Amino acid sequence: MLRRGVGRRNLSRGIGLPFFGAPGSVLDMDFRQNRYFGRTLADMECARVSGAYTETAAGDYVYHTDHVPRRTDNGLMSESIRTNVITNSWTIGAAVGNPGLLPAGWAAIVPTGTTLSVEGKGTTKGLPYVDLRLRGTATGGSFRLQFDPAGEAVAPGQNWAGSFFLQALEVKGLTDLRAAIRKQNSSGIFIGDTVNSNILSAAATWGRFATSNPTTLGDAKFFFGLLGPQNFTGGVVLDEMLRVGLPQFEQWDPTIVPSSPVMTSSPIRTEEGAAARGGEVLRVPLAGLGLDTALTCVVIARTSRMNRNYGTYVEFNNWFTPGSMDAIALRNNSNATTMILDVVTDDNANQDVPGYTIPPRNTRFCAAFAFTGHDLAWSLNGQPIKAVTSTVPFEDGGYQWLNFGGTWGGVHQSENFVERVIVYSGRRSNAELVALSNPATWDLDLTSWGD
Structure with missing residues (x-):
């Protein structure tokens, strides 16, 4: 894995134009606009043992070398390992003529x-x-x-x-x-x-x-x-x-x-x-952001492009330190019909928050969730709150990592773009969660990528 120096920097894509993130946030990673607060793209660890091609908003494909995050103006891509068995997709050996030569192997x-x-x-x-x-x-x-x-x-x-x-x-x-x-x-x-x-x-x-x-x-x-x-x-x-x-x-x-x-x-x-x-593992460290016992997170992303079970959009975790296994993941359920918050506490008990019907494949969505102590609640696209109360604290020692488009173990990739992730210290109210998950709050058009 690659790792860069960590610092709370304010960077935007405009030269000399600092980006201070969403008001009140401690972390704001806007991959589509290529602007960052709290952490930068250089702070991200990326484990992928191959190069990869990634689509831009204009439909062009750009190449990212191994261990480089696949960011374009569509967002941050995360995919699982895949093999193309066509032996010559790159049209090597083609020669113009009458009849000429087809690419080798065609x-x-x-x-x-x-x-x-x-x-x-x-x-x-x-x-x-x-x-x-x-x-x-x-x-x-x-x-x-x-x-x-x-x-x-x-x-x-x-x-x-x-x-x-x-x-x-x-x-x-x-x-x-x-x-x-x-x-x-x-x-x-x-x-x-x-x-x-x-x-x-x-x-x-x-x-x-x-x-x-x-x-x-x-x-x-x-x-x-x-x-x-x-x-x-x-x-x-x-x-x-x-x-x-x-x-x-x-x-x-x-x-x-x-x-x-x-x-x-x-x-x-x-x-x-x-x-x-290679499959993606993408994460940034959270130390120093004040997220020890409570946090609020907003996720703007696209649903998986297929019925991808357990496709995960973000996950907060402590890298599963032995004896203290804690994680909260926004993901699809086991048959990709419902979007859920999947919670693992340090007693190894899964306590999932009730979910919402997952939007259609390859659809932009906006989710907001928050926790403090035993309480966790969330909203999807401005819908009424769903919540759960745990018998044990969700996290009492602080999450160490935030994974994007997959989980701590390098599996359950979302197979699509994560556009923006915003994190606040502390637990916002249920009314605020509904507002934060409302696409209009972020001037989002759920039917278009052009905003």
């Missing part, structure tokens, strides 16, 4: 009477692409771009998600394009495709398209690609230019994401084989 099946050529290659939004021209008079068959023709061995009980970036630059004759997972049984016989809806219209602009599929009895291999399942009977003149980039095929543990949809994670670069992106 393959294509084209309709009878047509040809496929590589017309261009480059980078857009921080990601590499190839431009493919499909043309001719199609009289049969289908179009299939295979990103890993050898396929991926699968086993029962797995969840797989595939994605790619696509833009249909020119369309003439083609009417149907889909992300597809082709299934094969142990005898080498193809037994069907799992596809998403027709994406051709949506692909008028560069975007990411995905599909997912759980394995079932009899599945032996999955093949992920781009499929044009159109019927070309009678002859159809085709002249298409498709920009394709960053294919990704990844497995999700069904104990982590127990129900559909299974979504893709941030892009993972591969060149000569499968590659993993």
Whole structure:
């Protein structure tokens, strides 16, 4: 892990413009605006054993080296470890020509009477692409771009998600394009495709398209690609230019994401084989902030992008010192239907505060919670207070750490952005908690990222 010197500094993104945080706060980390009070981004410990790509508000992807927090103007990203099994997502080996060369390891099946050529290659939004021209008079068959023709061995009980970036630059004759997972049984016989809806219209602009599929009895291999399942009977003149980039095929543990949809994670670069992106552990120390026996916290973040059980947005803890295990976590419950405050006290007893129905996936929310002694209460998006009284104090020795987008053990990542976290010393009243969790208090639009 990395650690920087700790100090209560007032920094904002504007040169010479000090940031003093929300009035009365002792800690205010505004990741979207890149301004900090009480602690800075340099004070954050980040444990991630790989580089990673992170999306900006403009849809660009920027690269963060290992052990560097993934902050953009979307916020602070935290994801669990993932592996892209597509061996060449970075389009290495592509050569422009007629027909030219597809990226190494890619393959294509084209309709009878047509040809496929590589017309261009480059980078857009921080990601590499190839431009493919499909043309001719199609009289049969289908179009299939295979990103890993050898396929991926699968086993029962797995969840797989595939994605790619696509833009249909020119369309003439083609009417149907889909992300597809082709299934094969142990005898080498193809037994069907799992596809998403027709994406051709949506692909008028560069975007990411995905599909997912759980394995079932009899599945032996999955093949992920781009499929044009159109019927070309009678002859159809085709002249298409498709920009394709960053294919990704990844497995999700069904104990982590127990129900559909299974979504893709941030892009993972591969060149000569499968590659993993490490999971995040992100935390700042709390010593000296006066949070020993009572605190109030406001969290502005996005809900997990999938039904992520125990997805955790923030956690106060004392690093689970032996004999004194204390933590308060704002997180999803075990089946990602409810957002809860999960409390562990030094008697190892979990005493969860009643929760609220979790907002839809990938939705901005605002939560405020507070504790003192035996009392803990919270509100989500300005809703009425929910509270609990414990038989033992929640924390009588002071929390040592604040984790973002996950827990002390480097698990239960939120799989999305934390935008801002504000901490006050002392326990604010229930009426204040409702006000602090009201999006209007922070001029937030829950339906837009543009405020």
